[in-house]
Amino acid sequence: MTADAPVSREPVFAISTRTVVFGAVGAALYAVLGLFSFLIPGTQSVAVRPAFALVPFFGKQFGVIAGFFTGLVGNMVIDLLQGSGLTYWNWSVANGLVGALAGLIFAYLPPIANEAVRLVAVAIGSLVATALGMLFVITDIWVQGIDFNTFLTINYLPALVANGIAVVILTPALEAIWEPLAKRTGR
Amino acid sequence: MDVTPRYLGAGSALSRRDPRVLLLVPVLYLVAVAGVEDLRAMLACAVLAVAYYRAAGIPWRDVRANWAFMLAFTTILVVVNSIITSADSRSDPSAEVLFTVPVTASPITWATLSYSATLFVRYVTLAMIGFPVAFNIAPSDLGVAFARLGLSQRLAYGVDLTFRFLPSTWASLHETLDAQRVRGYEHGRSRNPVKRLLRLRPVVVPLTVNALIDAEDTVNAMDLRGFGGRHRTWMRELSFDRTDLLTLGGFAVVAAAMVVAKFLGLTGAVWVP
Numbered sequence: 001m002t003a004d005a006p007v008s009r010e011p012v013f014a015i016s017t018r019t020v021v022f023g024a025v026g027a028a029l030y031a032v033l034g035l036f037s038f039l040i041p042g043t044q045s046v047a048v049r050p051a052f053a054l055v056p057f058f059g060k061q062f063g064v065i066a067g068f069f070t071g072l073v074g075n076m077v078i079d080l081l082q083g084s085g086l087t088y089w090n091w092s093v094a095n096g097l098v099g100a101l102a103g104l105i106f107a108y109l110p111p112i113a114n115e116a117v118r119l120v121a122v123a124i125g126s127l128v129a130t131a132l133g134m135l136f137v138i139t140d141i142w143v144q145g146i147d148f149n150t151f152l153t154i155n156y157l158p159a160l161v162a163n164g165i166a167v168v169i170l171t172p173a174l175e176a177i178w179e180p181l182a183k184r185t186g187r
Numbered sequence: 188m189d190v191t192p193r194y195l196g197a198g199s200a201l202s203r204r205d206p207r208v209l210l211l212v213p214v215l216y217l218v219a220v221a222g223v224e225d226l227r228a229m230l231a232c233a234v235l236a237v238a239y240y241r242a243a244g245i246p247w248r249d250v251r252a253n254w255a256f257m258l259a260f261t262t263i264l265v266v267v268n269s270i271i272t273s274a275d276s277r278s279d280p281s282a283e284v285l286f287t288v289p290v291t292a293s294p295i296t297w298a299t300l301s302y303s304a305t306l307f308v309r310y311v312t313l314a315m316i317g318f319p320v321a322f323n324i325a326p327s328d329l330g331v332a333f334a335r336l337g338l339s340q341r342l343a344y345g346v347d348l349t350f351r352f353l354p355s356t357w358a359s360l361h362e363t364l365d366a367q368r369v370r371g372y373e374h375g376r377s378r379n380p381v382k383r384l385l386r387l388r389p390v391v392v393p394l395t396v397n398a399l400i401d402a403e404d405t406v407n408a409m410d411l412r413g414f415g416g417r418h419r420t421w422m423r424e425l426s427f428d429r430t431d432l433l434t435l436g437g438f439a440v441v442a443a444a445m446v447v448a449k450f451l452g453l454t455g456a457v458w459v460p
Contacts, residue, residue: 028398029356065342150268
């Protein structure tokens with residue numbers, strides 16, 4: 001455990017076969033595991049999804065595009081399976097932005113040798129990406145016709161808390177298992 | 188639980204449309220109803236939404252669970268946010284208070300009720316327009332539809348690939364759950380979200396790692412077949428016919444009219460009977 005750079009050495013915004021396949025795998029995993037969620041009463045479609053931890057994880061490991069794809073398409077597929085169609089498209093974009101921002105943050109983060117510190121950095125980086133990416137749901141002010149206070153107290157903060165807990169607990173757990181495997185197999 | 192998209196509207200008027208129409212209409216409808224606070228204008232849009240939904244020909248028995256969830260969720264949402272807590276509400280301070288909500292002491296006026304009804308109709312009609320995207324587009328058409336809407340050919344193929352991975356991922360989830368149960372895994376019934384997340388680790392981590400290891404084979408297979416080397420062609424040819432253009436044109440006119448009405452201040456105020 002000596003490096004924290006993403007496994008892929010491609011340009012940050014490259015769309016390669018790896019990007020497409022790992023983005024699709026991430027989206028499928030997010031869609032399947034994302035069906036296990038529960039709603040926070042009194043909020044506008046805010047659900048705690050443990051699978052949300054996959055979004056920053058894929059962004060970190062496979063780059064900006066794969067992270068964006070995992071969040072965007074994964075959330076869209078969940079909505080399609082649940083029958084919502086693309087009504088909450090801006091939430092899908094927000095999910096995608098979380099993955100993209102995680103990819104950007106970890107692409108430019110210097111390597112960290114100590115494993116414990118690295119996992120803490122993963123948790124913090126994922127949380128920051130979640131906090132920034134989810135800000136996109138401010139578009140609900142125009143899409144749903146809500147006011148700023150409603151956006152902040154009913155949409156954004158509950159989503160941030162729910163998703164924040166998921167990424168702080170599960171993203172470092174995924175990282176701790178995958179990083180040594182990836183290094184050992186040269187992925 | 189079904190993890191593959193259900194194609195329910197086969198043979199209906201909307202299923203015969205180019206899938207891009209079904210993707211673009213919700214966007215136009217969203218533009219039309221965003222910011223509308225006048226219940227009468229919202230009801231006029233609802234007529235259009237009902238007609239569109241009926242053209243989808245989605246059998247009621249197949250989606251009644253979706254509708255039950257949607258209506259229950261929307262009702263709770265509107266009642267809690269707009270009436271009980273007044274977190275998302277409109278009221279005129281000089282208007283007559285009809286009653287006060289116990290505990291929260293939120294004053295309820297005709298404006299509060301009218302705005303709540305507008306929100307309810309908006310959410311329900313958005314679902315009506317959104318359901319055909321979920322149930323009237325064949326999953327195999329989504330990739331080519333996004334590609335023809337300007338998305339990168341590789342990413343559009345990624346959308347197709349995501350749907351193909353769903354059944355195997357679902358099977359792998361069950362396999363992982365069974366394997367962990369044999370080792371003594373129990374999900375438990377705690378209501379504490381942190382504990383619930385911690386208990387999911389033995390399922391989420393191996394499922395993800397296995398999926399990533401398998402994905403390497405897919406990457407190699409696609410690279411060997413020259414994926415992404417040249418401009419991609421699709422088996423399914425898409426082209427707008429006259430009905431497609433009329434449908435899109437109709438929704439575009441409604442969206443434009445509603446935007447103009449909003450700028451003129453005709454639909455931005457809550458209607459009080």
